Amino acid sequence: MMQVVEAVQRRLLALMIVCYVLAAVVPRPGQFLRTVALGPGSPITLPMVLLAVMVATAGLGVRLRDLRAVAGKPLRLVSGVAANALLPVAFLPVAALLLRAWPDAGEVECLAVGLLLVLAMPIAGGAASWGQHAGGNVSLVVAMVVGSTLLSPVTVPWGLTVSAALVGPAGAGSLDDTARLDGLAGSAGAGVFAMALIMTPCLAGIIARAVLGERRVARAAPVVKLVNLVNILLLCYLNAAGALGQALSRPDPDFLVLAVGAAGALCCVSFLAGRWISRWTRCDTRDGISLTFATGMNNTSAAAVLAASWFAHRPQVLLPILAYSLLQKLAAGLFGRPATPSAKGFT
Template sequence: MVVVKAVQRWLLVLMLVCYVLAGVFPAPGEALRGLVLPPPAGALTVPMVLLAVMLCNAGLGVRVGELRAVGRRPARLVLGIATNALLPLLVLPVIAVALRAWPDPAEAEGLVIGLMLVLAMPIAGGAASWGQNAGGNVPLVVAMVIGSTLLSPLTVPLGMRLAGQLVGPSGAGALDDTTKVDVIARTGAGFFALVSVVLPCLVGVLVRMLLGEDRTRRVLPVVKAVNLVNILLLCYINAAGALGQALAHPDPDLLVLALGLSGAVCCLAFCCGRWMSGWTRCDQPDGISLTFATGMNNSSAAAVLAACWFSHRPEVLLPILSYSLLQKIVAGAAGKPPRSRPDETPRQAPAPETAVRPRG
């Protein structure tokens, strides 16, 4: 397990290595992304399966008993889920209007769609791990992740409908994929959220209940190792198309814009969560949980959906890949354990036995 701990410690660096490999050697990743499972699972691709495995393992790390206390005080839970779901409705129109000044409307529209995809996704499972490290209320943030995930078949299509309005003729410009956005909103997004996000997470929770705590504790180290490999493979496959095309036809301005927009939106989301926790006068653990739940979205799910529908549009994937890295950097900066005063005994966070630090 020493290797697993080392990989966890250097996971962000390893993700950067995967991005580099995806840009230099994109062909294997593009081939894996294009594979479709044979009937009766013919609608599932390899990235969708990898994402489902990752979320199933995240569900395996959820202790249902710890969520009951959260259900008795639902105000914070509802606030976190609602803030994460409503934030894109406020942020994206402003970004779309600002991008009207960008000289290439197709690039501007692709960036809007990419940001909408990542913001419309449920709260990232990694929010629980980051929140735990910072001393947050772990059962609360886990409940937020579960609640946001269950709502994703509704919130993801709504987000795509908003994106279709913003990039249509009355939005940033006339996008050649406007019809495709509408199709995703009506059918593809809901099916994707249900099959690749909701069901795997529920399966993981059910498996833990069936196995019991003792047997689950024994299998968690193996699950953790498998999931780390799964995360890095998914990272490489998602990045292969976008970064390969970006390096083949370099556009530094677009890359800088994607990084800048993703970083600004990510920081805004974390600041919004921190402001909400102060405005509602949360105690420190609840405030930390609210901050991370608001700031972190499941970027892996967004990248899989974008790669399935917009593999020919690197400007859609670039902000998602940028957001995936930047939200972990911001979470690391915001998630430093609080310093205890000399007269205080360090408080231990109620740490659940998560299967892996799930990465969004």
């Protein structure tokens, strides 16, 4: 089974592209499954369950000793978590000003909301595996992911509130109406979402590993990894089905180009910001790689599930989220090289 898991992991990006194509060609099963709830009238949908499972399995992969290992480097840990939380506040107003020349205000609003949701999310769990592959400090990036995830009930609503104000009518002007975002950032919105579907599953996974012990977790690891990979691909298909099916039935090539271009630009800027911060904090090579990935990668699956819940009437919001999801993995391969020629961090 381990060989199957490794083969899927090596081809994960290609398989995600296959899921996108499948969602574009055969969207109806995904559109139906997106609406499946746990019970009559239940607000919990299948994508929410899949997201919680994905975060829980990520938590199951966290070793407490990895978290203790970075206790002596609090500046780098705080820098990564803070940089990720401040991304929407720093980048979105600039992007909004650049987009004011776009002739379709409705498209700009969908784009701004989609990118806002992505950048407000915590660090993606995949940053740990990408950072490890690039030779980064695994303990540091895992601690950043966990820290960002545990703080998400606070940082996500804060990021949405401040960013919506900055790009709203009183700011850059990309959003004509921020009422829905204000509601999302309120007491029954993003904070509850982050606590129920991001923070709590992550804690449950961490606690489960501590209770079960390393030996039992190691025996179950191949099955858990395979389930998680299937879960990621299914969630990818379901999220894509909500946007790509309509995008092809009502083609809008200019908005598609705009969404991909804007998502790609912000994605690269996020990675570059992480690399700059790693130099500013004088990280060695391994810590610099970890900080770069933690700053550059956001939990796009959570953003897509949140968009499907609150912006189902505007499926175009999902397009920049899907574009960012794919492009940040491509950027991870590009930026997975040392930020400086020094190799003193490697062992």
